Amino acid sequence: MSNKTQFWLMKTEPTTYSIDNLEKDGSTHWEGIRNYQARNFMTHSMNVGDKVLIYHSNSKPPGIVGLASIDSEPYPDHFAWDKKSDYFDKKSTKSAPRWYMVDVAFETKFNTMIPLDELKSYPELLDMMVVKKGMRLSIQPVKQEHYTFITSLAEY
DNA sequence: GCCAACGTTGGC
């Protein structure tokens, strides 16, 4: 683990959980990550205090809607143990949890979202993961310069 | 609602 602040992009479907829900909750458990690469970022690389771009996926339009921060160490995603949950996974057990989550704390909601189309229009963001075709990863590392560029674009 | 681009599963 690094003690330097790192930057992330985390996707959420606003019909499931939006930036407005996060603002109301203040901090929330980010359950339901069922992809090993995304999990490994949480368990191996994230640190409390890391900065997060909140991204609305499967929305019209999709885009970055605000800022958050990592608010806990990773801990087992207990929804994987709940048969009634959409996130149930019989292969995850209490003695050997397969899936983890972190808490995410609300920081800011942008006055207007920065849509994916707009992100794609900036040469500065050409190599940002989220603008690439077929990029399905729901937790992505973000370069500091991309984070800074986006936070300077945003209206608060 | 379509479908491209993945990621996972399971037979062999």
Add this chain to the structure above:
DNA sequence: GCCAACGTTGGC
């Protein structure tokens, strides 16, 4: 350990 089949994500 390969890879076809299947399932999911998510932009459009």
